[in-house]
Amino acid sequence: xxxxxxAPATTxxxxxxxxxxxxxxxxxxxxxxxxxGVAALLPDGRQVALFLDRDGxxxxxxxxxxxxxxxxxxxxxxxxxxxxxxxxxxxxxxxFDLSTGRCLDDESVAVTAYEVRAA
Amino acid sequence: xxxxSTPATTPTIVVVGHGMVGQRFLEALAExxxxxxxxxxxxCEEPRPAYDRVRLTSYFSGNTPDDLSMVEDGFMAEHGIELxxxxxxxxxxxxxxxxxxxxxxxxxxxxxxxxxxSYPFVPPVPGKDAEGCFVYRTIEDLLAIEEYAxxxxxxxxxxxxxxxxxxxxxxxxxxxQTHVVEFAPRLMPVQxxxxxxxxxxxxxxxxxxxxxxxxxTQEVLAGESGAVNGMALSDGSKLATDLVVFSAGVRPRDQxxxxxxxxxxxxxxxxxxxxxxTSDPAVFAIGECALASDGRVYxxxxxxxxxxxxxxxxxxGGTRSFTGADTSTKLKLLGVDVASFGDAHGAADGCLDxxxxxxxxxxxxxxxxxxxxxxxxxxxxxxxxxxxxLRALTGSVPPVxxxxxxxxxxxxxxxxxxxxxxxxxxxxxxxxxxxxxxxRGAVTEHSCTTVPEVKKCTKAGTGCGSCVKVLGQLVNAExxxxxxxxxxxxxxxxxxxxxxxxxxxxxxxxxxxxxxxDSHGREAARGGNGCEICKPxxxxxxxxxxxxxxxxxYVLEGEQAALQDTNDHxxxxxxxxxxxxxxxxxxxxxxxxxxxxxxxxVARDFGLYTKxxxxxxxxxxxxxxxxxxxxxxxxxxxxxxxxxxxGKALRTVKSxxxxxxxxxxxxxxxxxxxxLELRYRGLRSPHKLKSAVSGCQRECAEAQSKDFGVIATANxxxxxxxxxxxxxxxxxxxxxxxxxxxxxxxxxxRFLMFYIRTADRLERTSTWLERIEGGLDHVRDVVVHDxxxxxxxxxxxxxxxxxxxxxxWAETLNDPERLLRFVSFVNAPDTPDPTVKFVPERDQVKPxxxxxxxxxxxxxxxxxxx
Ligand code: SRM
Ligand SMILES: Cc1cc2nc3c(=O)[nH]c(=O)nc-3n(C[C@H](O)[C@H](O)[C@H](O)COP(=O)(O)OP(=O)(O)OC[C@H]3O[C@@H](n4cnc5c(N)ncnc54)[C@H](O)[C@@H]3O)c2cc1C
Ligand code: SF4
Ligand code: FES
Numbered sequence: 001x002x003x004x005x006x007a008p009a010t011t012x013x014x015x016x017x018x019x020x021x022x023x024x025x026x027x028x029x030x031x032x033x034x035x036x037g038v039a040a041l042l043p044d045g046r047q048v049a050l051f052l053d054r055d056g057x058x059x060x061x062x063x064x065x066x067x068x069x070x071x072x073x074x075x076x077x078x079x080x081x082x083x084x085x086x087x088x089x090x091x092x093x094x095x096f097d098l099s100t101g102r103c104l105d106d107e108s109v110a111v112t113a114y115e116v117r118a119a
Numbered sequence: 120x121x122x123x124s125t126p127a128t129t130p131t132i133v134v135v136g137h138g139m140v141g142q143r144f145l146e147a148l149a150e151x152x153x154x155x156x157x158x159x160x161x162x163c164e165e166p167r168p169a170y171d172r173v174r175l176t177s178y179f180s181g182n183t184p185d186d187l188s189m190v191e192d193g194f195m196a197e198h199g200i201e202l203x204x205x206x207x208x209x210x211x212x213x214x215x216x217x218x219x220x221x222x223x224x225x226x227x228x229x230x231x232x233x234x235x236x237s238y239p240f241v242p243p244v245p246g247k248d249a250e251g252c253f254v255y256r257t258i259e260d261l262l263a264i265e266e267y268a269x270x271x272x273x274x275x276x277x278x279x280x281x282x283x284x285x286x287x288x289x290x291x292x293x294x295x296q297t298h299v300v301e302f303a304p305r306l307m308p309v310q311x312x313x314x315x316x317x318x319x320x321x322x323x324x325x326x327x328x329x330x331x332x333x334x335x336t337q338e339v340l341a342g343e344s345g346a347v348n349g350m351a352l353s354d355g356s357k358l359a360t361d362l363v364v365f366s367a368g369v370r371p372r373d374q375x376x377x378x379x380x381x382x383x384x385x386x387x388x389x390x391x392x393x394x395x396x397t398s399d400p401a402v403f404a405i406g407e408c409a410l411a412s413d414g415r416v417y418x419x420x421x422x423x424x425x426x427x428x429x430x431x432x433x434x435x436g437g438t439r440s441f442t443g444a445d446t447s448t449k450l451k452l453l454g455v456d457v458a459s460f461g462d463a464h465g466a467a468d469g470c471l472d473x474x475x476x477x478x479x480x481x482x483x484x485x486x487x488x489x490x491x492x493x494x495x496x497x498x499x500x501x502x503x504x505x506x507x508x509l510r511a512l513t514g515s516v517p518p519v520x521x522x523x524x525x526x527x528x529x530x531x532x533x534x535x536x537x538x539x540x541x542x543x544x545x546x547x548x549x550x551x552x553x554x555x556x557x558x559r560g561a562v563t564e565h566s567c568t569t570v571p572e573v574k575k576c577t578k579a580g581t582g583c584g585s586c587v588k589v590l591g592q593l594v595n596a597e598x599x600x601x602x603x604x605x606x607x608x609x610x611x612x613x614x615x616x617x618x619x620x621x622x623x624x625x626x627x628x629x630x631x632x633x634x635x636x637d638s639h640g641r642e643a644a645r646g647g648n649g650c651e652i653c654k655p656x657x658x659x660x661x662x663x664x665x666x667x668x669x670x671x672x673y674v675l676e677g678e679q680a681a682l683q684d685t686n687d688h689x690x691x692x693x694x695x696x697x698x699x700x701x702x703x704x705x706x707x708x709x710x711x712x713x714x715x716x717x718x719x720x721v722a723r724d725f726g727l728y729t730k731x732x733x734x735x736x737x738x739x740x741x742x743x744x745x746x747x748x749x750x751x752x753x754x755x756x757x758x759x760x761x762x763x764x765x766g767k768a769l770r771t772v773k774s775x776x777x778x779x780x781x782x783x784x785x786x787x788x789x790x791x792x793x794x795l796e797l798r799y800r801g802l803r804s805p806h807k808l809k810s811a812v813s814g815c816q817r818e819c820a821e822a823q824s825k826d827f828g829v830i831a832t833a834n835x836x837x838x839x840x841x842x843x844x845x846x847x848x849x850x851x852x853x854x855x856x857x858x859x860x861x862x863x864x865x866x867x868x869r870f871l872m873f874y875i876r877t878a879d880r881l882e883r884t885s886t887w888l889e890r891i892e893g894g895l896d897h898v899r900d901v902v903v904h905d906x907x908x909x910x911x912x913x914x915x916x917x918x919x920x921x922x923x924x925x926x927x928w929a930e931t932l933n934d935p936e937r938l939l940r941f942v943s944f945v946n947a948p949d950t951p952d953p954t955v956k957f958v959p960e961r962d963q964v965k966p967x968x969x970x971x972x973x974x975x976x977x978x979x980x981x982x983x984x985x
Contacts, residue, residue, distance in 0.1 A: 033681050038945040070695065070697040079654065
């Protein structure tokens with residue numbers, strides 16, 4: 001395991017992100033509720049929205065809602081469209097594909113999607 | 120300036136006036152391909168392209184001038200039409216066939232079409248030009264009225280016809296105390312008869328408008344500043360008013376034609392023949408400026424559209440003509456349905472009237488039939504439900520007797536005659552003259568499967584909109600008949616309606632969303648994550664039924680937490696910069712000084728913006744998510760509870776001070792409001808629920824605008840249901856009178872549970888009551904007379920709710936696990952979100968939004984569906 005922060009001494013499964021080259025441990029998997037998200041702060045000040053779908057697969061995209069500029073995507077509801085998981089922004093309800101960050105309601109808009117794993 | 124040189128083979132069509140009819144004419148030209156063969160130039164006097172004048176008043180309910188536009192984006196460019204805004208035609212020379220515009224444009228035409236509409240008639244009374252006098256015709260008029268009304272308190276409308284009442288409604292909506300002055304002895308003298316006028320008068324006066332009929336305006340009085348301050352009336356009385364709107368009829372705008380030497384009628388209007396040709400064969404006139412071949416000037420849009428079609432056809436080499444039109448109208452004036460159709464006043468020889476009148480309820484219906492029973496026309500006031508069907512039946516002998524057609528449901532009337540009873544020739548949309556056969560054809564031949572598609576294909580329903588309901592029924596009937604299943608499902612995940620899901624959850628005692636999705640969802644959705652529509656809906660159903668089906672009553676328990684919309688998830692309302700607002704419950708609006716002080720201290724200590732809400736309580740804005748538990752710890756400590764401002768749940772029960780203090784009060788309205796608020800607090804429902812209790816008929820608590828409103832009487836309480844403020848306000852209907860405390864509570868229990876059981880997602884009681892089959896009468900049968908035998912069950916569901924209620928915030932604070940979610944960052948729980956910032960404003964704070972832009976108001980309103 002190459003996690004760099006705070007890895008507790010337990011064998012707990014951790015959610016890890018790869019914003020750049022290194023994997024970064026963010027929080028225990030148990031902090032995530034399937035179907036909901038949480039926000040995480042990256043060392044460089046960026047914010048990431050982390051989600052679990054109902055099968056326990058983690059996803060990570062930028063937390064900033066490009067339509068309003070507010071850092072709120074982590075607080076949206078998770079759903080499936082054509083078999084792919086998305087989050088609906090809590091402000092104006094646009095949907096974003098969780099694995100690619102593409103906005104499903106406006107082709108010209110996308111947010112960053114991050115590599116993420118539970119290990 | 121000379122006209123652009125055009126090849127001799129390309130004829131030029133000049134259109135003067137770009138109003139509703141002018142635009143329709145352009146569309147008709149484009150449809151026929153004439154725009155490809157001819158140069159088309161339009162002179163438009165107004166600063167904006169054609170807009171929907173019929174829906175002008177909807178500007179005051181939030182429609183922007185852009186919403187009202189009638190010109191599709193790119194239409195002019197696509198068809199190569201030259202439109203000159205803000206540049207009216209000034210002269211026409213019929214010998215050289217030239218039109219000159221105000222800006223100096225000189226256009227040589229092969230064909231000229233006049234579509235100049237009408238102007239509002241202002242009676243020549245002294246003072247009519249004083250500051251504060253307006254007319255009601257254009258968007259610019261409305262903008263001016265709106266601006267002036269800001270400094271006015273009282274407004275008067277001269278004219279009690281259709282437009283006058285619409286203007287009066289607008290003034291009332293702008294917060295003015297409003298008077299209507301009508302010279303005739305009744306309102307809407309053109310459309311309705313004496314009986315109809317009386318029903319209308321009663322209802323309109325009940326809304327708080329003052330109506331003066333049978334009096335004329337003699338003079339408009341102005342103060343020293345030159346601004347209006349009153350009116351002198353023909354009965355010698357004076358009316359104090361700050362603003363006057365003239366709406367005393369319209370006159371055709373024929374001046375330009377007159378000056379060009381075209382023949383005009385004695386009482387105005389450009390004389391045209393059956394093809395809408397004026398006395399000069401190269402010139403046509405259409406719309407409100409034309410005096411049609413039947414000797415009438417039509418002040419409605421539908422006949423104008425027919426003229427537009429006829430002229431486009433004639434120019435295209437066809438032979439269509441316009442010989443006269445139906446002047447049927449249906450309107451909602453100040454919320455009252457008023458309709459008249461066919462020979463409404465019974466002008467035909469030997470015709471007979473069948474009248475039903477209930478002035479208490481403000482309902483008046485009259486049908487005119489001839490000796491053989493053929494329906495000739497009619498007038499409907501207060502209840503125009505059957506307008507679409509009756510109008511279409513005009514000219515035939517209806518399948519049931521006329522008295523059965525006017526009786527209200529429940530008084531011996533047969534099941535309402537549906538549109539399926541109509542013949543194919545029946546005109547369903549009179550604005551666009553579309554028959555039932557054409558609509559059926561759109562479904563069967565052009566494979567339209569939705570109302571919007573049918574509208575696009577046939578134009579039906581795109582005028583005044585009064586036929587849209589019948590249109591929907593026809594489209595569904597036709598789809599069903601052709602074997603297409605009409606999808607009434609909640610969303611892409613569930614094929615059931617909300618009501619069906621409610622019944623499934625209740626009967627099978629399903630307490631898990633996933634279980635419901637996997638067992639009852641659409642095939643493709645099973646096993647998936649659901650969506651943002653069904654999750655909160657099912658979450659709400661489970662919460663409403665929680666005590667009865669054995670689910671946790673705490674909305675953030677286990678899986679339920681994942682279903683809630685973001686507001687419910689954080690038990691607070693999300694604001695545009697990601698911060699939250701907090702609304703503690705203040706039952707009935709009654710609060711002790713100690714509690715007020717606590718709210719003040721909390722707001723001060725956390726730097727929150729405070730505002731008194733429209734619901735008699737206090738909203739604290741600008742809390743970061745990590746501050747919510749600390750703030751609520753202080754509030755709960757002081758005895759406050761969640762106000763559920765974030766939930767589709769009971770909001771507030773407003774009260775007036777009532778009998779205890781007020782000299783007029785006849786019951787203790789504050790106590791009742793508190794009792795009701797405490798009883799129904801926390802009740803999750805399809806949409807939010809609001810209530811109010813007034814201590815007497817003066818109604819200071821505005822109970823009639825609430826989902827359930829209570830007004831005290833000398834003998835107890837009157838219960839009103841289905842009221843609504845918001846974008847489409849609706850006055851509540853009286854459900855039952857003179858109830859004791861216990862009777863009142865029992866009836867509300869039943870009413871609310873029946874609503875929760877049968878309403879659609881995000882359907883307020885007002886829309887539910889209008890949608891549900893049988894309407895108010897059916898609901899009364901069910902909840903008052905127990906016609907379905909379910910009242911005991913409804914009551915016991917409510918008893919379970921009341922017994923199971925616990926304060927969500929107190930529960931949340933008591934559980935460290937649950938508090939974990941209230942952090943800005945999962946990996947940095949002590950770091951506040953640095954992007955949530957505030958700047959000062961009027962001694963408090965407001966969000967600092969350098970990066971933020973809320974895209975469109977429209978979306979925001981839809982997004983408000985939380
Ligand atoms: C705070 C308040 C305005 C104020 O500053 O006074 C308010 C604020 C909001 N209203 Fe309201 N409404 C407030 C009183 C009203 C009233 C007046 C009343 O209740 O007497 C109405 C008209 C009455 C009615 O509902 O029939 C009202 C009609 C609406 C509507 C339209 C509802 C409709 O059926 O058409 C919405 C939109 C919706 O719910 O879908 C809405 C939605 C909203 C939302 C929730 C929009 C949103 O999703 O962000 C606002 C959230 C405020 C917040 O975050 O705290 N608000 N809203 C009022 C809170 C009252 C309270 O104490 O709970
Ligand atoms: C508040 C209100 C409510 C209404 N409600 C209904 C309803 O419910 N049902 C219904 O059927 N009808 C209703 N009407 C009437 C309906 O709006 C008219 O019948 C319709 O607009 C007529 O269309 P038109 O094109 O003939 O005239 P208009 O829409 O008036 O257009 C004429 C245009 O020509 C312009 N013009 C005039 N002279 C010149 C010139 N010399 N050069 C260039 N341009 C010129 C005018 O500025 C105007 O823009 C309502 C009208 C109002 C004001
Ligand atoms: S509604 Fe009646 S009792 Fe209540 S405050 Fe107004 S006048 Fe007084
Ligand atoms: S009758 Fe007016 S839109 Fe159909």
